[in-house]
């Protein structure tokens with residue numbers, strides 16, 4: 154009994170550590186980026202396909218005021234695209250939230266700066 158229990162732990166640890174959950178692979182602007190020119194959009198690449206209706210992207214400026222993001226679009230490479238109005242200089246925070254196929258809500262945020 155003790156022996157079989159001991160053998161079970163490595164399997165359990167592997168199951169917990171496997172990166173099965175949806176995550177944000179990368180973004181453009183990337184987290185922490187400082188840009189010379191304002192980006193026309195925020196692009197998000199997720200580790201799994203996400204549905205646009207359950208995906209929300211908000212962008213706020215340094216004063217925590219929401220920037221009016223237009224309706225999300227999907228790029229041909231699968232990126233979720235949030236078109237932006239012309240941004241002035243400053244620091245912006247992108248908050249995203251979506252739902253994976255397994256029903257888990259996944260969210261995160263990152264910031265970028267326009268010079």
Ligand SMILES: [Cu+2]
Pocket residue numbers: 173174175253255257
């Ligand atoms: Cu999950």
